[in-house]
Amino acid sequence: MAFLIRFIVLSLIITMLWRFIRRLAAQNPPRTPRSTRDPYGTLGLSPDANSETIRQAYQALIQQYHPDKVSTLGVEIREVALRRTQEITQAYAELKRRGKV
Secondary structure (H helix, E strand, C coil): CHHHHHHHHHHHHHHHHHHHHHHHHHHCCCCCCHHHHCHHHHHCCCCCCCHHHHHHHHHHHHHHHCCCCCHHHCHHHHHHHHHHHHHHHHHHHHHHHCCCC
16 A cells, blocks of 8 residues: 555656656747858948958858867867857858858
8 A cells, every 4th residue: 555655656656756747848938049040240240241241250250169179278268169169060061051151
């Protein structure tokens, strides 16, 4: 009998936690990366930028945020630099796909 009561209580707790997590996930949808929303914004450019300006901005940002450049500053900073480099690369690739570069 005690086993059955424990089982029911644990089932109720798990159900309540599952509902809470689902509600929380519905309130906070996953964020889209900046590069898919606005590649110009990621590169710090206006939408009327020409191909040479786009290329120069891309190269300058890659030089600034490349993970090898900040490897001596710690793991956390390297991870941030890696994510930022990926965003920059995705934004540049999107502009190339659109034929802007």
